[in-house]
Amino acid sequence: MRIRIYTVLLGLVWIASSCSKESLEVPIRNNIGTANFFQTQEDAEASVIGAYDLLQADSYFGFDYYVFGDVRADNSFAGGDNPNNFAIDNFTLRPTNDVTTRFFRQVYRAIGRANSAIDGISQMDKEVFDGSRKDALLGEALFLRALHYYNLVQFYGGVPLVTAATTTLAPDEIRIPRNSETEVYQQIVRDLQQAVTFLDGENRDADSQGRANAGSAEALLAKVRLIQGDYNAVLALTESTMSRGFSLVTNFDDLFNQQNDNNSEVLFAIQYAGEQEGNVFPELILPTPEASFDFLKFNTPTPSSNSAFETNDIRLASSIVERNGTLYVFKWRNGNAFNSADNSVVLRYADVLLMRAEALNQTGRSQEAITLLNQIRNRAGLPDYADSTETTALDNAIFNERRVEFMFEGQRFSDLKRKGFAKFKEAIQEAKNIDIQEFQLVFPIPQGEIDRNDALNQNPGY
Numbered sequence: 001m002r003i004r005i006y007t008v009l010l011g012l013v014w015i016a017s018s019c020s021k022e023s024l025e026v027p028i029r030n031n032i033g034t035a036n037f038f039q040t041q042e043d044a045e046a047s048v049i050g051a052y053d054l055l056q057a058d059s060y061f062g063f064d065y066y067v068f069g070d071v072r073a074d075n076s077f078a079g080g081d082n083p084n085n086f087a088i089d090n091f092t093l094r095p096t097n098d099v100t101t102r103f104f105r106q107v108y109r110a111i112g113r114a115n116s117a118i119d120g121i122s123q124m125d126k127e128v129f130d131g132s133r134k135d136a137l138l139g140e141a142l143f144l145r146a147l148h149y150y151n152l153v154q155f156y157g158g159v160p161l162v163t164a165a166t167t168t169l170a171p172d173e174i175r176i177p178r179n180s181e182t183e184v185y186q187q188i189v190r191d192l193q194q195a196v197t198f199l200d201g202e203n204r205d206a207d208s209q210g211r212a213n214a215g216s217a218e219a220l221l222a223k224v225r226l227i228q229g230d231y232n233a234v235l236a237l238t239e240s241t242m243s244r245g246f247s248l249v250t251n252f253d254d255l256f257n258q259q260n261d262n263n264s265e266v267l268f269a270i271q272y273a274g275e276q277e278g279n280v281f282p283e284l285i286l287p288t289p290e291a292s293f294d295f296l297k298f299n300t301p302t303p304s305s306n307s308a309f310e311t312n313d314i315r316l317a318s319s320i321v322e323r324n325g326t327l328y329v330f331k332w333r334n335g336n337a338f339n340s341a342d343n344s345v346v347l348r349y350a351d352v353l354l355m356r357a358e359a360l361n362q363t364g365r366s367q368e369a370i371t372l373l374n375q376i377r378n379r380a381g382l383p384d385y386a387d388s389t390e391t392t393a394l395d396n397a398i399f400n401e402r403r404v405e406f407m408f409e410g411q412r413f414s415d416l417k418r419k420g421f422a423k424f425k426e427a428i429q430e431a432k433n434i435d436i437q438e439f440q441l442v443f444p445i446p447q448g449e450i451d452r453n454d455a456l457n458q459n460p461g462y
Contacts, residue, residue: 038120069410074431139198210271278339291335304431
């Protein structure tokens with residue numbers, strides 16, 4: 001059964017349809033006037049499941065997120081045969097690019113689902129729910145909204161903040177301008193702080209796999225605080241997450257084993273069951289026989305990414321595979337004809353440790369930072385870090401460790417951007433021999449959205 005849900009979103013002609021997957025029992029409804037829908041706990045649960053569903057789309061974590069995160073950085077070339085992806089790779093983006101446009105629209109659809117859940121559940125009587133279930137569902141929806149805005153602000157800069165379900169189509173109400181990056185981050189922080197409160201105490205059991213928890217919200221909030229340079233906040237958040245029972249898996253390769261998708265290290269991952277609930281991305285990147293079809297694969301590793309691994313680093317074989325002289329991404333293992341059951345990890349415990357190491361180093365606690373760095377290195381089969389403990393040198397070591405640890409997991413663009421334009425430019429020059437300009441640290445706002453919403457303005461340079 002395919003269910004078509006019509007969601008009205010502010011400003012950008014956001015009346016758009018999206019197909020949910022077979023396993024979701026979400027009733028047909030419109031975002032306008034949903035009060036009658038939110039009557040029972042089952043209604044609230046369905047609205048949150050529907051909000052998770054939009055993460056899987058090809059135009060989100062199903063493909064485009066990884067193009068933006070690795071192809072728009074030094075990890076990957078576009079590969080494949082899509083001129084829109086070539087433009088992302090070559091830094092020749094235009095506001096009419098179909099891929100950056102569809103991602104922008106998809107994320108706002110996802111925000112609309114999250115807003116609908118937040119507004120509807122907030123107005124429900126707590127007695128309708130079992131125990132603290134109302135708070136937990138609100139926490140999950142708040143986390144999702146924060147994740148969406150985090151991704152938008154990374155790639156597009158300031159964007160319109162839509163924080164309520166649409167109840168009118170009046171032109172003055174749906175044509176809204178962009179908020180600043182600072183305002184978007186402020187909203188993300190508010191949502192995540194609330195999410196941590198609502199999700200605190202929720203257990204990580206078999207029934208909650210794939211759903212946001214307090215550790216998910218803390219880890220994402222730590223990312224924001226790291227961008228903002230608030231190292232004390234990063235230390236407090238990561239300390240709390242480390243107390244929640246997460247741990248590194250012993251064998252790095254097990255992170256990408258389909259039978260071990262939801263392991264002790266995963267804080268949040270996009271879930272796929274295969275078949276009609278399948279992940280298309282593995283088929284797009286893998287060689288045969290792991291993939292079912294042989295064609296020009298996407299997101300192909302750069303020589304720079306291959307050489308970033310130290311000798312004897314076991315992560316190389318888990319990240320890149322070479323077939324007939326061509327390099328392929330290998331962090332997904334089963335193509336299954338575009339219907340893979342491989343999950344896509346968004347947040348994991350190793351990130352918490354490395355964020356904490358970075359914050360410790362920046363606050364004069366280099367030895368503690370090295371201890372955490374060595375946990376990551378030792379699991380990778382590497383010796384302890386033995387170079388300079390000077391702040392800048394150690395910061396570079398931690399930054400380089402992040403690259404090889406999270407290679408092809410969509411984090412490289414944001415990490416490079418966080419370190420500033422000079423670092424970003426140097427990395428792109430080395431990997432791709434492209435001379436970029438500072439305005440290219442953000443994408444253009446899609447021209448189609450500007451045409452439909454005269455309150456929007458374009459990013460400089462585009």
